[in-house]
């Protein structure tokens with residue numbers, strides 16, 4: 001059943017307060033609710049009372065103290081309706097007692113158990129598995145919670161009120177929607193700290209983990225404190241409760257959740273030590289801790305009216321966490337990383353059958369819309385807005401947003417209106433970024449007209465957005481194109497200027513130039529578009545050497561590498577001299593940030609190349625792509641063996657470990673050099689490093705190299721023996737073996753690992769390590785035999801019966817199927833049809849497979 005944005009109606013009742021009492025028991029938890037309803041003036045007239053509820057055993061239901069008559073109440077799989085006739089005219093008190101089964105809850109949505117502890121995940125629609133309630137984000141209320149259990153630690157939202165032997169009470173004064181409800185109970189230990197807000201509120205901070213994990217919480221705590229300070233300094237946002245709790249759980253469907261005052265995290269986004277976490281893990285922890293904390297204002301204090309508005313909170317909060325990381329680390333490096341992810345995940349989504357706008361207008365299962373488009377493109381759209389209205393305009397608009405909508409459930413229209421009101425700009429056309437799917441392709445033509453008083457350089461842009469499912473016509477959008485001009489000796493003659501494109505085709509002229517300039521276009525990746533520019537290799541090499549915009553400098557190198565690889569795949573060409581010598585200069589440039597050089601050494605992924613070929617109308621051959629990429633890596637290693645080896649040695653970790661950006665950048669460059677050298681030294685350096693490494697970045701990199709060199713058996717055994725008690729590290733052990741397996745063996749390796757006693761497929765991280773790893777092995781996943789497709793589909797079905805959200809998410813591995821040749825397409829289609837024909841399929845997976853097939 002499809003839900004439409006255009007059907008939105010306010011809920012007929014308001015809630016003045018909610019009181020919940022939980023009697024915790026693994027198989028039979030009792031939930032007693034008292035909810036004070038009153039008619040909602042926004043929906044005049046008499047209405048039935050509909051409360052969502054799924055998988056609940058109702059023991060009693062009362063209105064104003066009197067049992068609700070059986071004939072006044074109807075219960076379905078989706079909820080409960082009390083007929084309007086049985087409701088008092090004005091306000092009334094609803095009381096119910098239901099029983100639920102946390103231990104039997106394998107979907108990990110609602111109240112469930114993980115490693116002996118109780119925890120919850122309610123976003124988007126999990127609260128309805130806890131009790132009967134209007135489970136929609138526009139119904140906001142203050143909550144009081146009493147938890148009864150013998151477990152030592154009992155947590156919920158808001159401030160602690162009182163506790164005694166076997167119980168605890170919490171009060172959350174800030175009205176919130178049910179999706180922000182949380183409860184945790186368990187035998188937990190805490191890392192305490194505190195933060196004093198700038199207006200003097202002392203906040204107790206705690207990170208709660210299982211005993212044994214306490215030594216790996218310090219970095220997360222430090223990240224939290226820096227986030228709280230940053231949100232005060234940059235957005236003027238202060239925390240608003242006496243406590244802020246974070247809990248780490250091992251079984252979690254996603255990264256983390258911003259429940260008011262009680263954030264719940266996947267343990268992989270909390271726990272870190274130098275020995276167990278890579279630099280990438282540290283950076284993600286910092287970013288996600290910040291993200292969830294920032295939701296306190298962008299998400300919780302101001303929430304979404306309905307789930308179509310999801311990007312209102314997610315796009316903005318991603319944008320904010322990106323700004324935070326870029327302030328904590330390196331702005332240019334962060335921008336490059338974000339664009340890499342955007343292209344790898346969101347462009348891929350936008351160019352396939354799952355394309356949807358940042359604000360969709362219909363869905364079957366909302367959990368299927370926690371996507372790269374809603375999150376990452378949602379953030380890009382805000383970046384464009386900021387570029388268009390300027391930093392001051394952005395700051396004024398945000399102040400107005402917080403002032404006008406605090407305590408409300410808002411929409412994208414509300415969001416755009418504050419920008420219009422604060423800056424006077426008309427955003428009618430800009431709104432299309434929210435409502436239209438698809439990635440615009442921007443082509444550019446250059447013209448140079450010399451003249452007596454200086455020449456004129458003209459850039460003519462044309463934008464075209466290909467059709468996406470359900471949206472054939474794509475009117476032109478507002479595209480901010482940041483441009484700078486360099487003269488032929490590398491000096492900047494026109495600094496970064498934002499051209500505002502609003503038409504399908506539009507020209508911009510730069511006058512009075514002494515000589516024909518070289519244009520640096522789409523600086524900082526100023527809009528999420530595909531720039532199609534038939535530049536000469538020499539021009540790209542020039543920009544790689546001279547551009548003053550670090551993003552475009554990297555981008556020039558990237559484009560060069562891609563051109564080289566595409567020609568290697570399609571014409572058996574040799575790597576171009578322009579590219580190799582530019583790379584050599586870069587490698588030798590000690591003045592450049594090591595993290596930046598590491599990014600330049602990273603070749604475009606096989607999936608990226610497949611997408612590029614598909615866009616050029618060719619069906620990508622995964623084996624050839626793999627071979628070309630290997631050949632190029634080997635050519636680079638052979639040509640620059642000396643400098644690479646020198647870089648590798650010079651960057652050996654000295655002194656105590658630091659997770660900061662500078663140290664991480666040096667390690668990134670060191671392991672990037674190692675990965676290239678590994679192609680010609682037969683794994684010799686990797687074997688030595690594996691023995692000596694004292695941090696996980698280097699251990700994991702060395703192990704990956706050994707797997708690729710096909711000499712990893714002893715290292716894999718040693719790694720497993722050393723880390724068998726650490727679930728997060730064993731996830732890496734699974735993942736690395738599949739990702740780095742030779743393509744022809746990937747399915748077989750995955751199959752063997754799936755039979756390993758440690759393959760606890762009920763743990764989402766473990767399932768994702770193996771299956772996500774297989775999907776990330778491009779040539780292995782797309783092996784012509786179809787073995788990987790079959791294996792993967794078998795597991796999707798198995799997972800679906802247990803945890804539909806995980807199965808649905810993993811099914812996106814198939815979203816690119818239409819790119820490939822007819823044989824592969826037939827193999828994938830057969831697997832997808834087989835899944836769809838399976839009885840009892842979840843709504844989640846059936847929507848996904850249907851959309852992927854274009855059904």
Ligand code: ARG
Nearest residue numbers: 123124254256257258367370
């Ligand atoms: N709001 C959470 C976050 O972005 C994620 C919740 C994901 N929920 C889901 N059903 N997929 O931090």
Ligand code: ZN
Nearest residue numbers: 291295314317
């Ligand atoms: Zn979020």
